Amino acid sequence: MKKILIFALLIITVLFSYLVSWSEWLLLTVLFLGLVFLIILGLIRIFRKSKKILFQSAILLIGICLIGIFAGLFRPYEPALLKSGTISEQLEYAYKTDQSDRKQLRSFIPMFSKLQERDVLRLEKVKQINAEGELTKSRDKFHSAFIYHHSDNSADYKMASKLAAAAAKDEGLQNDYQVQWLRKAAYDRWMVSQEKPEKYNTQNKFSIEIK
Template sequence: MMRIPIVALVLLTAFLSFQIKSSEFFLLAIVLLALIFLVVTGVIRSFKRVNSKYLKIPFFVIAISLFGIFVSLFRPYGEAVKYSGFPAEQLEHAYKTDQKDRWQLRSYIDIFSKLKERDSLRLQQVKDILGRKDMLKSLDKFHAAFVLHHSRESEDYRLAASLAGAAAEDPALKDVYEVQWLKKAAYDRWKVSIGEPEEHNSQNHFSFDVK
């Protein structure tokens, strides 16, 4: 009788893992909690007897969570760039997909990741837009800078720092954390890339873009 609910739970976990962005990180947290429970239970068992049935549930939770994580690795990416619309719309789309890609576990596993290729597409589009000398608003500059600071080229970091700095000076963006953070992070990344010390201590620490 229990087989049907278990199968349904497995299928539901697989479906939600495939459909919901970043669900794999939630499942990883569940796995971690279950492992902590097992460790604590193991310590308790060294002092007193614990019914083994209490160990079955965390093992089941770990198994189903790992299955969900595995399924999430096959979740497709969205379109990396948008070729239609105005430059501002294209830059905003590139910025959003840049962030969405980094909230997928598959982006950090080589055999599943397409992050480098997708970053290249975004970088090329941003450079094309900047090369046309279009009039860009401060928010557009922020979006462009965010994509550029995920490059691997020092010159791109320099350009990102310049654009982010210009965006951060806009009174309308003075209190926007992401904009002010990028101004410092892009500048630090450029400084480090040319062999100089960072000034804002923004590199190699947990940061807004989770990278």
């Protein structure tokens, strides 16, 4: 019965990690807590005996979390771009996948990451839309600026700053924190890329925003 429960828990963890995009961060948290618990048990055992089952349970929990995290690394990305829809819908979708990609653990592990190639796809699409003169709405400019912001060269950072500044001037977006933050961050990133000092100090401090 015990083995069946452990196997069931393992299967549930693997499925949860594979199907839910943020699951690996939860499993990492549980893994960390399990390690802390194991260390505490080890320290306690120096002074007095502790139940062996506690060690076994902690090790089992850590093992299940590791397997779950590993399973999550094989979760496929959503398509980087929307193949149909209005310009606004395509840009909003590109922005959302840009953000969701950066919330996945696999994006930070070179062996499993496809972040760079997906960034290239999004940037090419946004550049195409921009070249066709289709960036007329402020929200579209914001979404596009975020894509440009995740490029790797000064020219794109300049465009990100230009679009973000234009979006931030819209009366309907002046109280939007992300829009106003991007205006500052895109400008600072452009300055840093030219080896010039930042104006808003957004590149050298911790931010809760996905960069």
